[in-house]
Amino acid sequence: MPQADVGSERKGSKMNHSTSYVIETQALSKTYKNIHALRGLDLKVQQNSICGFLGPNGAGKTTTIKLLLGLIRPTAGSASIFGMDCVRQSVDIRTRIGYLPQEPHFYEYMTARETLRFVASCFFRGPKKAIEERIAEMLEMVDLTSKADRPIHTFSGGERQRLGIAQAQVNYPDLLILDEPAASLDPLGRRDVLEVMSRLRKYTTVFYSTHILDDVQRVSDTVVILNKGQLVAQGPIEDLLAGSEGVVYIVHLRGEVEAARQQVLAQPWVSGIIDGQHNGDCAWQVSVSDQQAAEAQLLKLLVNGPLVVTEFRRKQYELEDVFMQVIEGGQHVRK
Ligand code: ATP
Numbered sequence: 001m002p003q004a005d006v007g008s009e010r011k012g013s014k015m016n017h018s019t020s021y022v023i024e025t026q027a028l029s030k031t032y033k034n035i036h037a038l039r040g041l042d043l044k045v046q047q048n049s050i051c052g053f054l055g056p057n058g059a060g061k062t063t064t065i066k067l068l069l070g071l072i073r074p075t076a077g078s079a080s081i082f083g084m085d086c087v088r089q090s091v092d093i094r095t096r097i098g099y100l101p102q103e104p105h106f107y108e109y110m111t112a113r114e115t116l117r118f119v120a121s122c123f124f125r126g127p128k129k130a131i132e133e134r135i136a137e138m139l140e141m142v143d144l145t146s147k148a149d150r151p152i153h154t155f156s157g158g159e160r161q162r163l164g165i166a167q168a169q170v171n172y173p174d175l176l177i178l179d180e181p182a183a184s185l186d187p188l189g190r191r192d193v194l195e196v197m198s199r200l201r202k203y204t205t206v207f208y209s210t211h212i213l214d215d216v217q218r219v220s221d222t223v224v225i226l227n228k229g230q231l232v233a234q235g236p237i238e239d240l241l242a243g244s245e246g247v248v249y250i251v252h253l254r255g256e257v258e259a260a261r262q263q264v265l266a267q268p269w270v271s272g273i274i275d276g277q278h279n280g281d282c283a284w285q286v287s288v289s290d291q292q293a294a295e296a297q298l299l300k301l302l303v304n305g306p307l308v309v310t311e312f313r314r315k316q317y318e319l320e321d322v323f324m325q326v327i328e329g330g331q332h333v334r335k
Pocket residue numbers: 032035036037055056057058059060061062063064211
């Protein structure tokens with residue numbers, strides 16, 4: 001394994017070609033005997049983003065990760081990382097990647113510090129002091145400083161995952177690939193792991209697989225949704241959460257609403273109102289064609305009359321809505 005100088009500054013990502021995509025795949029496919037685990041995946045992951053790779057069990061997430069790491073070969077199509085081919089240049093690629101497998105294995109009798117020292121010794125030459133500083137920095141980053149000298153068999157699931165992230169990050173990789181980093185953890189353990197992941201944003205690109213929607217909504221810039229080996233949605237999380245029906249405002253009103261309805265419908269930037277009820281209030285979903293005009297004028301129109309406005313907000317979808325829509329509807333959303 002090539003060695004790096006441990007004393008060097010954190011690296012900026014060194015791309016071998018001009019795009020800002022760290023990961024790119026073209027029609028990437030994998031068939032195991034008669035199982036089509038992955039079908040024609042076109043994936044793009046931007047530099048310095050956190051990309052949540054989401055899909056139900058068996059969707060093909062681990063298969064994709066193994067293909068990216070060069071651990072298995074594609075049946076068809078291609079994949080590149082930093083512009084290098086994942087089959088032909090996987091050794092070079094791996095020197096710049098940190099990887100946390102779904103179930104990381106440790107030497108249980110070793111402490112966290114010893115484990116990181118062992119991993120660091122595979123990567124670095126250089127003064128012992130600099131290596132120890134790097135280890136201390138990693139322990140701090142994953143909040144394990146106070147537990148650094150305890151054997152790993154005493155660690156909780158969350159602590160083990162955080163140690164796994166520290167281990168994957170110890171050589172300051174340009175890309176960190178995490179396979180289901182929080183899947184087996186309780187809510188507190190998950191929260192801590194997600195916090196560590198969001199801390200990594202300023203150092204590296206993070207690509208992580210999960211089947212937990214809430215995690216993706218909490219810590220991701222972009223989302224890729226895979227189902228039955230096929231890409232069903234890909235894009236910035238806020239675009240996916242904005243939905244496909246345009247900009248919609250939720251307005252709850254108390255009082256006689258008819259005059260206000262006519263006034264709102266008369267605005268050129270209002271495309272329609274869907275009526276509903278919420279706790280005895282009138283609940284509107286107002287679709288607009290011009291978000292700026294709506295932001296500036298819609299609430300003003302309503303508060304100027306005799307009505308009481310009990311709620312006013314832009315409609316946002318939960319990722320669960322989008323997920324169900326694309327998984328169950330078989331719909332393709334590509335932003
Ligand atoms: P999970 O969330 O359960 O880990 P996943 O999205 O990671 O699922 P994969 O592990 O990539 O999904 O599996 C995709 C499909 O390929 C599944 O149907 C699985 O059974 C099949 N598969 C994976 N590895 C192999 C293999 N080595 N041999 C045969 N089939 C395989």
